[in-house]
Amino acid sequence: MDPIVYVSLGAALAAGLAGAASAFGVGVAGAAAAGVVAEDEKNFKNALILEGLPMTQSIYGLITLFLILLSAGIIGGGFKFTASTPDNIVKSAILLGAGLTVGLTGLSAIPQGVIASAGIGAVAKNPKTFTQGIIFAAMAETMAIFGLVGALIMIATGVGL
Amino acid sequence: MEAGTITGILDTTLALVFTWVAYKTGSYIYKYTPYSYPNARINAMEAKLLTEQRFNELAESRTLNNFIVSLEDTDYREYFTDVSEYSLEEVERGLERALAGTYTMMFNVLPKRVGPFFRLLLEEWDVRNIASVVKAKSLGEPASDYVIELGSMVPKVKAMAEAKSMEEILVILEGSPYEEPYQKLLLGEISLQEFETELYRMHYSKLLDYALSRKGEERVILEEFVRLKIDKLNILTLLRAKAAHMSAEEIRPLLINGGSLKLDSMLHVDDLSMALAELDGTKYGQVIRDVREEVEKDLSVLERTLEGHIVTRMNELTRFYPLSVATPLNYIVRKEREIRKLRAIAKLIADGMPAERIKGIVGGVA
Numbered sequence: 001m002d003p004i005v006y007v008s009l010g011a012a013l014a015a016g017l018a019g020a021a022s023a024f025g026v027g028v029a030g031a032a033a034a035g036v037v038a039e040d041e042k043n044f045k046n047a048l049i050l051e052g053l054p055m056t057q058s059i060y061g062l063i064t065l066f067l068i069l070l071s072a073g074i075i076g077g078g079f080k081f082t083a084s085t086p087d088n089i090v091k092s093a094i095l096l097g098a099g100l101t102v103g104l105t106g107l108s109a110i111p112q113g114v115i116a117s118a119g120i121g122a123v124a125k126n127p128k129t130f131t132q133g134i135i136f137a138a139m140a141e142t143m144a145i146f147g148l149v150g151a152l153i154m155i156a157t158g159v160g161l
Numbered sequence: 162m163e164a165g166t167i168t169g170i171l172d173t174t175l176a177l178v179f180t181w182v183a184y185k186t187g188s189y190i191y192k193y194t195p196y197s198y199p200n201a202r203i204n205a206m207e208a209k210l211l212t213e214q215r216f217n218e219l220a221e222s223r224t225l226n227n228f229i230v231s232l233e234d235t236d237y238r239e240y241f242t243d244v245s246e247y248s249l250e251e252v253e254r255g256l257e258r259a260l261a262g263t264y265t266m267m268f269n270v271l272p273k274r275v276g277p278f279f280r281l282l283l284e285e286w287d288v289r290n291i292a293s294v295v296k297a298k299s300l301g302e303p304a305s306d307y308v309i310e311l312g313s314m315v316p317k318v319k320a321m322a323e324a325k326s327m328e329e330i331l332v333i334l335e336g337s338p339y340e341e342p343y344q345k346l347l348l349g350e351i352s353l354q355e356f357e358t359e360l361y362r363m364h365y366s367k368l369l370d371y372a373l374s375r376k377g378e379e380r381v382i383l384e385e386f387v388r389l390k391i392d393k394l395n396i397l398t399l400l401r402a403k404a405a406h407m408s409a410e411e412i413r414p415l416l417i418n419g420g421s422l423k424l425d426s427m428l429h430v431d432d433l434s435m436a437l438a439e440l441d442g443t444k445y446g447q448v449i450r451d452v453r454e455e456v457e458k459d460l461s462v463l464e465r466t467l468e469g470h471i472v473t474r475m476n477e478l479t480r481f482y483p484l485s486v487a488t489p490l491n492y493i494v495r496k497e498r499e500i501r502k503l504r505a506i507a508k509l510i511a512d513g514m515p516a517e518r519i520k521g522i523v524g525g526v527a
Contacts, residue, residue: 001172006171024194028194028197031194031197031201032197032200034198035197035200035203036201038202038205039202039209040205043205086163093167107182110189110190114193114197121203121205121488122204122483124201124204124205124208125208126208
């Protein structure tokens with residue numbers, strides 16, 4: 001495959017996988033939120049906060065997409081790796097790796113949605129568990145943050161901005 | 162390294178990673194997402210179950226009118242809106258409708274792969290109704306007094322209660338799975354007790370078959386639930402039979418297959434005390450240990466204890482599998498217990514029992 005394919009794939013996977021995972025995560029938590037609100041409208045505020053937690057992975061994906069495109073010169077200049085030389089393939093592969101890292105760790109939005117969903121149910125049963133519910137769901141965020149940090153290092157040191 | 166080799170390695174890695182990720186993500190989503198909405202809703206419903214303090218307030222209602230008014234701010238309100246006269250029968254019917262509504266709601270909101278289990282659970286009321294009506298008819302009592310308006314064949318049960326002869330009941334039951342045991346009863350091949358056992362045996366066999374046809378944690382939870390229910394029935398039957406000094410041969414036809422407990426050693430002991438000692442050596446030993454002395458005097462204590470054990474076990478499974486069928490099962494057993502208590506309070510109020518005595522009695526209703 002040509003370097004342009006790897007770079008585009010890296011950017012698309014970062015934003016696409018993380019975005020799709022966020023959509024699933026918010027969907028799962030949203031269904032739970034609808035369930036508790038159907039029983040008692042007072043649950044709306046707590047459910048809304050917990051439902052929003054899996055959205056952050058899509059933001060990480062979007063940041064990575066911009067960085068990959070910037071680094072490869074697609075944004076702000078001409079594409080830097082036009083020729084299919086081993087050096088260009090390795091650099092474009094690094095950008096693909098960075099995108100893949102964020103995309104795959106962004107999948108943590110799905111279990112985060114499941115945790116948030118269970119948390120929404122728990123908060124509906126006992127509102128005092130709200131803070132704990134947020135902490136449990138936020139734990140799944142850690143992997144996505146690690147992925148973003150890893151991708152930043154790969155882009156900055158492997159290719160340069 | 163050649164550019165072609167690098168791209169080859171990259172492409173193969175990508176294909177492998179994506180296949181694995183797609184499979185894992187897909188199975189994860191299939192397993193948990195269908196429970197997201199129903200379980201959250203059921204958790205919210207659980208928060209609205211009546212507290213002990215609320216039961217005490219209801220016990221102080223003095224009249225059935227006040228009792229219904231006290232339930233106005235609960236989910237029971239919708240089941241009492243068309244109550245014209247505040248009689249015990251009306252209150253009981255309202256509570257029965259509330260329980261039927263809970264089962265129907267479960268069937269509607271739960272994923273299709275477990276929803277039918279709740280329809281099967283509802284059939285237990287058919288079994289209870291048929292057994293009660295047939296027993297009442299055999300004893301010449303007014304059968305309609307024993308009909309509970311719950312289950313999937315209420316019109317048939319009502320027709321049975323109004324039947325003029327035992328043969329007419331056979332015509333009503335024609336085509337239903339209960340026709341065959343009833344035919345045997347009419348022909349005198351089985352006793353009334355054995356007929357009732359046969360109905361329960363058929364019901365629990367259906368439940369167990371359904372549970373065993375599921376996969377993964379759904380199978381684990383449903384199987385445990387059904388086996389706990391069968392164990393409870395078998396233990397109670399066996400101990401009641403031992404209290405009545407029945408022999409192992411007489412008791413055996415009254416037991417239901419499919420429980421987790423081996424009952425052979427308990428069957429061959431001489432009396433209730435020895436049967437309880439045998440039970441102490443099983444997994445139920447821990448459950449009955451604290452109430453053993455009371456159980457020897459009153460077997461209803463054991464019924465409440467075993468009912469409480471099912472609630473506790475379902476609660477544990479709910480904590481272990483929060484997004485699973487354990488949550489609705491846990492809710493159903495709690496709701497059934499709540500309705501039993503409300504029925505008891507309503508009955509005691511109708512009997513003119515003082516509030517303090519009602520509180521004492523209802524506190525012991527499982």
